[in-house]
Amino acid sequence: MPLSEIASARINQALRRYWNDQDGFSLPPMKAEEAVSEYDTERIKKLDEENPTIWKSIDPIFADRYRHLQAPVNDKHLKNLRATRALITEGINDAVDARGGGSTSGMLRAFGGAETEWILRQLYSSSALSISKTQFTSKLRSNIFYQDSTGDPEAQRSFERAIDKFRQAEATMSDAQQATFRREILAYFE
Secondary structure (H helix, E strand, O other): OOHHHHHHHHHHHHHHHOOOOOOOOEHHHHHHHHHHHHHHOHEEEEEEEHHHHHHHHHHHHHHHHHHHHHHHHHHHHHHHHHHHHHHHHHHHHHHHHHHHOOOHOOOOOHHHHHHHHHHHHHHOOOOOOOOOHHHHHHHHHHOOOOOOHHHHHHHHHHHHHHHHHHHHHHHOEEEEEHHHHHHHHHHHHO
């Protein structure tokens, strides 16, 4: 069974269970894939059991399809997204770079574009309590730098690039949207 077939089966389940034409997906991409994996066929479950790292190949395919489905819906609700979309995705990638290697970082990178679309969706369909720029930066720093990895100068530069890109993206948002954006970024890196 090709990996794209597994990803297709999962995205079709996500469309059936967590999609509406007005707002798109009702779950963020990683949670959507996790939720629909419960509905995998016996054949897919067996493949997954025999190949425990198969998710490393399936995740990017699922994430890309999620992104391609959600982006046009976001474009209908929010105007002039090209720069904001790019800044958020680049900021996520820089934050992942600051975090370092490993399986979780690989997964965060694979889902970065799809997560960007989820965040953009939240800007018109959700709200959050305000969090200051200082609190946001401090909390994100503690989420990114674990096991005292703040000493790595390259990781620190990547983190600063991420913060800069997030600030630039926030400049295109209302105060309410900034609060939602900060909540979603922090949730992604928890």
